[in-house]
Amino acid sequence: MKRRNLRGVNLGKSKSDLNGKPIYSIMTFRSTNRKVSDVASNQISHHADGIDPIKASMSGEDSAVCGDCDFRGVWDNKKGKMVDRICYVNLGAGEYQKHIGYSNGNYPHIEDLDPCEKEFVNLSIERWITRFGAYGDPMSNRKLFSKMLKMVRKNNGMHTGYTSMWQRKESHFSQGALMASVVSESDYNHANDLGFRTYRTKLPGDKLFVGEANCPNPKVTCDECGLCSGTDNKLVSKFPKLQNKNLAIDIHGIAPKTNAFRRYIDNVQWKT
Numbered sequence: 001m002k003r004r005n006l007r008g009v010n011l012g013k014s015k016s017d018l019n020g021k022p023i024y025s026i027m028t029f030r031s032t033n034r035k036v037s038d039v040a041s042n043q044i045s046h047h048a049d050g051i052d053p054i055k056a057s058m059s060g061e062d063s064a065v066c067g068d069c070d071f072r073g074v075w076d077n078k079k080g081k082m083v084d085r086i087c088y089v090n091l092g093a094g095e096y097q098k099h100i101g102y103s104n105g106n107y108p109h110i111e112d113l114d115p116c117e118k119e120f121v122n123l124s125i126e127r128w129i130t131r132f133g134a135y136g137d138p139m140s141n142r143k144l145f146s147k148m149l150k151m152v153r154k155n156n157g158m159h160t161g162y163t164s165m166w167q168r169k170e171s172h173f174s175q176g177a178l179m180a181s182v183v184s185e186s187d188y189n190h191a192n193d194l195g196f197r198t199y200r201t202k203l204p205g206d207k208l209f210v211g212e213a214n215c216p217n218p219k220v221t222c223d224e225c226g227l228c229s230g231t232d233n234k235l236v237s238k239f240p241k242l243q244n245k246n247l248a249i250d251i252h253g254i255a256p257k258t259n260a261f262r263r264y265i266d267n268v269q270w271k272t
């Protein structure tokens, strides 16, 4: 029987390359993230296995897919809530729903797709931008990252992706396709020295670093832009002058997040 409305595929379970704990990965075919696109994108997400992403964030089990990323925040027992979470991913919306979809078996395994479904996946990749690490760092499953990148390139698809794990030697191979997420100037220089292009969230009014340009969002969405595709970004043509630049964007979003970011920046600047 043919499956209609293929909304996602199961990319399989594995052990996290970040801490050895079980994780699973999925690819979904719609986005409600307006920065990415109002229409659609292909999103590759990684989740700690056996727990929903909200609980994983509260307990710290999200380290299986997020590593030691500073933007994760921590659970404050006294306040009864997460504090200092800066991450742009709203777990309560898309990722939780994806987890439910995965747990209910709504996403067929990529190896079990029939020819029509395979064609749908290939056409989606050709037509819509693919986001590596819509949630979870792409380096939590390096083998899968390489496999999916090959698939995207074979289908001439655009892609974007970021890694906070760029300092780890085993992640360096990803610089052709992923941007290094940085905050401080010393990390910016270090990532560039390692061969990465960078993406930086900054405070409004903070100057760009040498070699950096402003992310064109919100004038365009990521699917129209595609600049965040590492050093090997040959498919990008809309902004040729920005093609080799590092990129930066002002912090945006809800007040608790922007305030947490201000506190974090103060701390980073103190440390560097």
Ligand code: SF4
Pocket: 035, 160, 215, 216, 217, 220, 221, 222, 223, 225, 226, 227, 228, 247
């Ligand atoms: S530079 Fe382009 S691809 Fe990167 S975040 Fe900004 S709009 Fe998206």
